[in-house]
Amino acid sequence: MASIIRLILWILIIVSLVGLPLIFIILFYLPLPPVNGDVLTPYLFLSMMVDPTRTLPILHFIIHTDLFKVAVFPGFAFAALLAAVTIFVERKFLAKMQLRIGPLYCGKIEGILQLLADGLKLIAKEIIIPSGADKPIFWAAPIAFVATAAAVVALIPVAPGWVVANVNVGIIAVFAILGFFPLIALLFSWASNSKYPFIGGLRALHQMIAFEIPFFLSALSVVILSGSLNLTDIAKAQHPYWYIFFLPISAFVFFISSLAELERIPFDLPEAESEIVAGWLTETSGMIFGLIQLGSYVKVYALSALFVVLFLGGWAGPQIFPKELAHGPTAGLMGLLTLQGVYNGVTVNAIFWFTVKTFGIIMLMLLPRGISPRIRIDILLHTGWYKLIVLTFINMFIALALIYGGILGPGGLLTAH
């Protein structure tokens, strides 16, 4: 009982002494939209405590600012949240496959708060830098890793109109950014000044470079079919049939190559635990390790989302959410409850289907971890350089045949009009 009272006391103190001044500071400096013809002054803003319907335009405005798009949705916070959920689901899923339980004790239901506990632990750990290590690169590389992963996330459209950076050469930009990862791995392993990271970094370099070519060759077939490099247009062009039906081999090659890019089992040579301790991650500890894990799982989300956009039609799916919550404009309390002006049924539906599909692909990526040993480096390189490239060429010819055969493409039989 005493602890609850203490909690309430602390909340009151913090809200009144910190929260309210902060709101005032923000309100005075943010450019605010006009509401019902009036300029929104802070005092008008605070009047929403009396008339809640005034919050909706502000909400609408905030959702469409750039900051929101970059930081929250569909940007970093959304990606990080999905990455966190992925980590937890991976541990549980893998545990069920291996006849065990996984995290159980943190949090009342089946260990839900395990990630929070792990994050706090990593923050509190000491970061040990080996002697002779190249300090600037040692510190910069994990941050660059996360930043690059986030940059890939920035290019992927989640719903029509909801993309952080709507670049006309979207696919090429994605692959250009992905080309940074082997560089980061190599720099970090070199900066660690130790033998095992060195071997691991070289292996990471070999692996990622070997699989980049099948990666974008398989994406090339999609570009041929859709006729555009813009990711939003590619997603829109997959109506009514998704590209995976026409390009199954390409989808398969894309999936395998993304497993290799993500260093997931069976391609986790660069971190092969039993041979080279932890590969290029050997010298990471504490928050550096945490950052690399975060970046790794954000990359998982990014590449799965890319797969969904390229092959599974992006956000396409049956409309299960009502387009509008109320018929015609409403005012007052009903307007607030039906989120007038903020709720857009098409967008919500798009986000829902996109998340479901991405999550499905992520689960598919988690699966090989439980069923397969690690591949050997020479078999890996052989696969990447010979077999996968041949498969992508086969599918490219299929794509070209479909276009010139008049089945897809402009004026084709199966293109929607």
Added chain:
Amino acid sequence: MEKNLEHQIDESEKLGMQIVKESEDDRLMTLSVGPQHPGSGHFRFTIKVDGDYVVHCDPDPGYVHRGEEKMCEYRSFIQNIPHLERPVIHDSANITYSYSLAVEELVGIQVPRRGQFIRAIASELDRQIYTLYWLAIYGIFLGHSTMFMWPTGDRELFIDLMDALSGARVTHAFNIPGGVRNDIPDGFKDKCLRHISYFEKRLKEYEDIFYTNPLFIQRTEGVGILTKEDAIGLGVTGSVLRASGVPYDIRKAEPYDVYNEIDFKVQYMKSGDSLARAYVPLLDMKESCHIMRQLLDKMPESGEVRAKLQPTPKGPPGEAYRRVESGRGALGYYIVSDGSPKPYRVKISVGSFRNMIALPHLLVGSKLADMPSVYWSLNYWPVEADR
């Protein structure tokens, strides 16, 4: 600090020791797959690699050397059992079995028949426990975490049985010279048969899921081939020997206790590569299930389980050499007695130490990426080799 290290190096060089020296050739990189390594257990071996090929390999055991043989000379015959089982804690019923046989020969004890059967059952159970653990770690070495989790989980079946028998999950201290410490509890036989039937189904699953995995086969087939002549000349033992085409099993060649009444086949394969060395323990486990069923069947219903002995038995001066087939291979004890209650000299000849010589022989010329697959397939238990 520097001076101290130099002094230590001088001292050791006087004794003819060689610390891991970096190679002068620039192209070779010296890697120490050291005792603190997730890929080696408590065992260091230094390898020099040229790119991805291993050029030189030098095993350096002794990280967990405890002086077992010296310690035996300070304790009486029965007092030696608890520390002698520490080299292999989960296969302890085999490492003390051989010791008990040798002491019985020296002192002149006859073990009652029911005790012999219970000893054999414990030995087979421990063989399963050890082999499952070995299989689990082989999975980890190849990066297959499910191949670690499933055998470790199924191992609990047998550890449970040994717990019921002896009171301890590992390091049972169950065998003593003269028999076993206590009789089996009620309901043990049914529990054992239930566990064995469940486990036989699981073994089939292991074979279907793990051993037919194309990546597993790719990593182990044709890797580290040990020919039959080399295997015999190098004196390897156990599953390594049987995987190279020599059907030698001490339970068949020199049956001890009641093994001459048990009908079983010696499992062996001819190819001698890592895949064969991974298969033979699986086949051994299947065979062990048959053996256990027969043992449970043929065991006399009642009887003494240990011979009556003085607390410190002693025998006339002499020596004895007895061997037992353990999870790693032939485990032999050479005991010299001088008529006193404490042994004069105990020498333990363990399968791991004998198989160690195959490691440089197989690794030199192979790839670094094959190193875990070759190393662990030699059925090497570092703690036992160090004694």
Added chain:
Amino acid sequence: MSQDPKNKPVDSTTPSQPPPSPPAKAAAPPAKKETEVPAFEKGLVSQIISRFGDDKIKVAYIRPLRMKVNVEPLDMVEVATFIRDNLGFDHAESVTGTDYPKDNQIEVIYQLGSYSKDDIAAHILSLTTRTSRDDALLPTLINVYRSAEYHERETFEMLGVYFEGHPRNERFLLPEDWADLPPLRKEFRIRGR
């Protein structure tokens, strides 16, 4: 067949008797005469004796499945080669050293077994030799039995017996900074006992 522990034939070499040991068939100090020496093992040993002569080969004991033969250090390589090529014992299971301070000698014993011949698959022939404690020097048998390499190295570090011709007479199991007596010698006492 299982070993019957009650059947203990005569040992003619015991740790407390002075060296060298008399031949097995002589009725030297044994207290009781047990069952006769097994024929097959006797046949194996007599092959060695007939090749090298009674004076060079001293038989310590012949029991069912176990034979022990004592030779001089200089004859070790020859006898071992003969045993490997003619009798069929193709590998050395272990190499042991025992310290006998009363005789001022160290006995090194090679346990030889056979994988290739079925009739001697269960037999162990122990080939032993003795050398003085103060200057323990023996020829190496790794050119005859490759499997003895690490065992001889361990015997070197544990007992101080130098094997001539062995490429690495070095520390093996002991820690890098070991600066004490070879541990298996009797004058090395474990601390506290």
